[in-house]
Amino acid sequence: MYNVPICVNFYIDIKKKKAIKIGKKIINILNENFSGNSESIYKINTTNKQNISYDQSYIEKFITNENKTELSKQIYSYINTNSNTNIKFNLIKTKIKKTKISKFESNVENLNNKYIHINIINDIKFNGLTYMPWFFQNNQITPQIFISYYIFKKNKIKTIIHEMGHLFGLFHTFDNIDNCHQIYKLYMGDDFYNGEYLKSNDRIYYDIPSQTTCMYLNPFDLNYFQLNDKNEVTNFCNYMCYNEDCVLTHFTQCQINIMIYFIEKYFKDVIFKM
């Protein structure tokens, strides 16, 4: 089990009591999803769809392709996958910063590098942002993610899971595969070729059907499942795509391997194995 100490910094006008409450909520969300206990898609009320059993026959209604059974099995397996990463988060501190930041880089040097920092800000145009792990190789910057306060209001809280995925070395499921491979080769060296991390040449992660574009959707609501050029359903339940929170349920085993690899490689001073 990897133990991740977290400090949540608020660069917004907020009362201490509320800040602590949000800090705890963030840790709960992280631990639920990284431990494989994410809220089941079965329990979630997507738009006007309550008490629906997402079995194969239900799913087939959404598929126009003649290969219905095969595709519905893929979809069914995605929505039934949860994953335990063996990464656990602990809230050590919540801090209310007096400054408001628009250029967040300028504040980096003030952060204690005994923690992974989650910075809550509101004057930004994105949901979340972070560095990839190799930025921390010389300990020049503090490991951190940036989260818009806005995500708590518009049901995009799983952005926190997604950004942690980036921080631990994961790309998007829709990123340019060749570029990703080049970068992994660079930072994994021989491990890239020898390890269990990436087993196929044509995907970022061998166990994710690659997406051609990002989607921002809930396929059940839109009545549309994207297929890639191999006629596979893209994994719309993966934390590393842009789909709606209500359908996001897991990292794949290959993604978990990659995260552990980079935690071991770049975060040894912060994240301890218990």
Ligand SMILES: [Zn+2]
């Ligand atoms: Zn992202």
